[in-house]
Amino acid sequence: MLDHKSDIETLRRDLAAAYQLIAHLGMDDGIYTHISARLPDGPDGARRFLLNPFGLRFDEVTASNLVTVDETGAVVDDPYGAGVNAAGFTIHSAVHMARHDAVCVLHTHTEAGVAVSSVKEGLLSLNQWSAQFHNRIAFHAYEGIALNLDERARIVADLGDKFIMFLRNHGTLVLGRSIAEAVKYTINLERSCKAQIAALGMGLTPDVLPDDVAEHTAGQYARSYDAVELNGASDPEWEAILRLLRRKAPAFEQ
Template sequence: MPDGAMTDTVAQLRRDLAAAYRLIAHYGMDDSIYTHISARMPDGPDGEKRFLLNPYGLRFDEVTASNLVTIDETGAVVDDPYGAGVNAAGFTIHSAVHMARHDAVCVLHTHTVAGVAVSSIKEGLLPLNQWSAQFYDRIAFHDYEGIALNLAERERIVADLGDKFVMLLRNHGTLLLGRSVAEALKLALNLERSCKAQVAALGMGLTPVVLPHEVAEHTAKQYARAYDKDAETGRADPEWDAFLRQLDKVAPGYKD
């Protein structure tokens, strides 16, 4: 890739990743200074693997394109404009996924109340509606092992994830992969409202109507075809563009 094209690609990736942080904050899905969204950068000049991660200590609504930290596959800091390094636990999960899943440009992890609640029940996410049907039989599970500081856990996370793009970290939260930052962000928002809807439906104390297998699977495939078409053609994504216009109004500083 020519140097100019590489520079443009990295600049766009930084803007997209910063936008994802701001959108997660805007929708109330952040957790103080914890959890992370990472993005795979183009390989370095000698083939080294490089990733972008948020600076440790900043809230998601403080992340900008220019203060994102560049790290390598070992967790070593390559470039740190803010000067605070990164969270070791965040690197453990994200590095495991990126190094095993080269189709994942972006990895997004949350600790929302609804996501943690659904991850904490044996049944996980139920196909109760059109939103949750998107994820029918497409969610991986990883049992909780404590705060993710043990590098040995990486192999188990990867094994449990397999080829799926969505994982419920039992008793912990959610993990989403995207072939782009936009895809990961949309999956995260869709999963969050699916979890909220399930918590609300089951909280009514009435009998939930679970979609039959055939309908849930059909709906999941409809979603998958649309996402695959976006990934394969690289066509403009009107939903992502709408999110960016929203940020231009409420948090334009993300581009800085």
């Protein structure tokens, strides 16, 4: 659990970096969708997390304008003064209250992600990217715009212990034991969706990987991620992302 000022500053920096990267990759949706990060519990034990201010595009999010909310949706700290999106709170609070292994929750509405979430087959193990997610994807049926707090229990039940969820007819939801892990999952999930759309769009016969090969590949990815998240190995991919953003959007750290 984070408990030092420097840890919280790093968390804010990394969350702002995630917003900026999603914008840089064209995976944002105007002022909608959210990336959240769990903070240390408040003095009274209340769970708290960081979310983007409502009304800002992802490329406007910085470390200093992130909003702190508690598990009830009450704003604890709001430097920008615009509050947060109620639908964003519904989905993210559900996950953060139930999954203490998830530091970050990243939700997107990309064209590719929405497309794959809108077909019953979901994501097929067609390539190395998508094999990472073999047997590791949960599904939640669409219930309308997520304003009903009662939906939280159903989201949590459908998610179970998985880190990847397709919100049917809606988009994707990704968890990470760190912000970096959630971002890496999201990038590869988006690539997988795009590759599937491209492959099936050729009108040829898709070559789905055998289950054993896909599972082996998923395990290889998992061990690599575990080395960073559990064993403290360096994460050159995340460091490369931070270097990119320091060139392209240096204000994110402010």
